[in-house]
Amino acid sequence: MAMRGLTVFIADIRNCRVRELEEKRINKEMANIRTKFKEGSLSGYDKKKYVCKLLYMYILGWDIDFGHMEAVNLISSPKYSEKQIGYLGITLLMHENSDLVRLVVNSIRKDLDDNNEIHNCLALHAIANIGGREMAESLASDVHRLLVSPNSKSFVKKKAALTMLRLFRKHPDVIPAPDWAERITNIIDDYDLGVCLSVTSLITALAQQYPEAFMMVIPKAIMRLHKIIVERDFSADYVYYKIPIPWLQVKLLRLLQYFPPTEDTNMSEMLHNVLQTIINNSQETPRNVQHNNAQNAILFEAINLAIHLDCESEIVRQATNILARFILSKETNVRYLGLETMAHLAAVTDELDEIKKHEETIILSLRDKDISVRRRGLDLLYSMCDVSNAKTIVSELIRYLHIADYALREEMVLKIAIMTEKYATEHSWYVDVILQLISSAGDHVGEEVWYRVVQIVTNHENLQEYSAKMVLHYMRSPHCHENMLKVGGYILGEYGHLIANLPGASPIEQFNTLHARFGLCSLATRALLLSTYIKFINLFPEIKGAILAVFNQYRHVLDAELQQRACEYMAIATMPTDDLLQTVCEEMPQFPERESALLSRLNEKSGQTEDKRTWNIGGKDSNDKTPANLLAAKERGENASVDDLVAGVGGVTINGDGEAGEPNGAAQAPAPAPAPAKTGLSWKDQLAPGSEKWYNHLRDGADGVLYEDSILQIGIKSEYHGHLGRLAIYFGNKTHTQLNSFAVTVDAPEGLVIASSHTLATSIGPSTQIQQLYSLECQQIVTDVPMIRISYHAGSTQSVVLRLPVLLSRFIEPIQLASADFFGRWKQIGGPPREVQEVIKAPGKIDLEKARAALVSHRLGICENVDPKPGNFVATGVLNTSMSGKVGCLLRLEPNRDTNMYRLTVRTTSDVVSKHLKEILQTALLFNPQSR
């Protein structure tokens, strides 16, 4: 129903021909509304009308700082139209951290629970539009309920799925995605294509974060695509200009790009069929714009997927031909997308020949009328560059640089610098190009470009003379950019002497060339040049006089930095001997090899739950870290460590169970333990009640049961060698039904690395046991034990949090020392803080055997006949860490039978270890298994 007052107001505003009049009208209205609101007792209709007026002013760009409360009130109105405006009001006017969020959370929950679905929908919209943390925490489970409940209508489900997506993007930690994975994934089979579309969007986001938990979506996505594209089975409602639901097709094709190619031959055949059909369908160009766009949208996504699956396949070859046609198209959109997709192909394939055939067309695209197309052309040239065509491409780009858009130049310079460095076959070419770049596009050359030149010249001896010659040449040209002066100053200061015998490059001529521009440059450059001059004094004593004059002059300059340099350099240069000068000005050592700062600048990282890139612009090596590749590497890691077990290779062999071998580095590195699902509560607060008793039994290194309840039994087995260890955890399902959505996450303290060697099953069959292997590495001294969280679905979702008995003492290797050695070291370590002593009351009668067992179980070697008094224990061991080295551990344990006390003295080379080891042993000595 139209609101007359609102219409009149909008018409009024539209009649204001000048801004002043508009402002006057707005101010009048604001004052009016303020009074009305203050008076209170407005009818729902009036409130709605005034809020609407405020919103209109807001859209026009005026600041609205009141009316929020009225919008909040409208939300709880029983009338739909008022509620609707209230919700619109808060979504436009309120931001997520506003205090008002608290006020609306309850109204929203009430609407979520309402039996009237259109109220549910309003509430879902509000959550999706505001999406603050408070809302996420208090309402996420309600949204989930609406999504998975069989009673929810389709149009509610769609909204719930996307609302959850929004909450996940903002606050990934609030959504226990792995626990919900299975039920969410199942909805993708929904008959309603709209529901399928929304859920696919949700899964695409979740799967990037938890790829393993969502693996099961792969066959579902492929089958859905097959059904729509090959079997042509879909509801007519969803046909868009003759194309069945193009949005879903694109989504599904994109989703599959976040996973490694499926290994199921049946599935991959189906998928191949899908892709081939899409390619075949696109042989004709439809007349209708919408039809054509939708068809191409799918085609480009299909090509991207095909490239992801296997960039040398027959389908990709066919696609390359289509792309070649596209980059010549008259339609700008198609040219743009053709170049973009070709850049994707060039970025991942080894086979650049097909693309190189079109080099000329691509270079021409740099001269396209549309900057968007020119950018894509640049990206493609950058991606397709290799040793064979680098020179052509680089010289084309430099030529184009002069006429390129301002906005493009900096990026171009960066890319040219990277390509030149990467594909240079002759050093002189590298120097030529970079210097040319600096001299012709100096303003767009970032600092990192010239830093890199200095690094490279310093590290390549055969470049130094040539570079010195060239910088001198460039600095003499009339338009010498300041950046050139910086490089030149640095290089001549280091390597000027290499060319001092050449005509025109004598010391004084070098100095004059630099100094001619000295007065014109910035303070930073002048400071740099002063350093060059002091180096000159060292290299060329004959020009010392001229340089001292400059220092002298600059001792009185206002700038503190310049003045300080001048004074210090002056002092060094006028010392009676040259010793200090020579030491200070010694030739720079080579730079350690590091990743080029240029590349890191180019690949700036994207945020956490934004969609990850499925590929990056640039050569093949820029594409090893895409999500699907990481996942694939993880899977390869799994195979590698299986091989290890069979072959029994590897540096360190650990005895026991016939499992051997340290997982090799390659397998371990890309397989980090699954990220623990961080929740607001710390895990320590959630320890399973009663789990202490099992843990205490295992503290001393035994294998056995870690936890047991009516559903689950968990046992562990472990072995250690040096700083490495292996831990097998067994999970037994004691019930007669399957446990679903089974997931295990490990939270290791810093310094302890725990990697699982294979993907864990996501379910446990009835009365079945499964095993999970972990490799452990102690990198640093760790005083906490790792925690493990097991979650599963049995009627409802259950979770158990436990401590793993991986104590620091596990990484000790026992050693035996003779008496003299022992006391020698004992003295060496000395008293506190590296010594810790404690008198301990024994729990029962003193039992020497038990005490001995306690020491041995913590991997200490008992040294016999060291302590003169029989019955006293002396024990030693070495704690191993991979990054903080070894720590020697010595201790004495003196039992006193009369008082039933132990005196424990621990000395180690680290005070942290002394303290911690004492605590471990103290607990071990106090532990009484009978008290169970």
Next chain:
Amino acid sequence: MPINYVLLVSRQGKTRLAKWFTTMGPKEKSKIVKDVTQLVLSRRTKMCNFLEYKDTKVIYRRYASLFFITGVDPQDNELITLEIIHRYVEILDRYFGNVCELDLIFNFHRAYFILDELLIAGEMQESSKVKPLQVIHEQDAAEVEEANEEKNK
């Protein structure tokens, strides 16, 4: 592949609708509106419908006196986003009956409600033309009923 924002801008550069799917401060928003509006208005007709703005991609299409503009992530599928815009325009057109800029000015709240039925969290929730219209008509019916009740009191 979310849409980050939808803007409706007149040829004179006046904002007719602005819908944000990501959280941003008011300053950031008005900067984007200003910059993107300027970029889009300066494009010529033969140029493509895509352009880059900072680290995002802008996809737009002009319908009579109005520019429909969306901001997306750089790797999003451009054409399919373009067709989301078109679907929105089609639904507006069907609802208002040959929609024009004035309809959207006087019924700006309806333009928002219809957009809510098409996009949530920047993702397409419903691609059929019929279903969003059904929901909107249901809403209108609820409103009419309430108004009638009011009268009969």
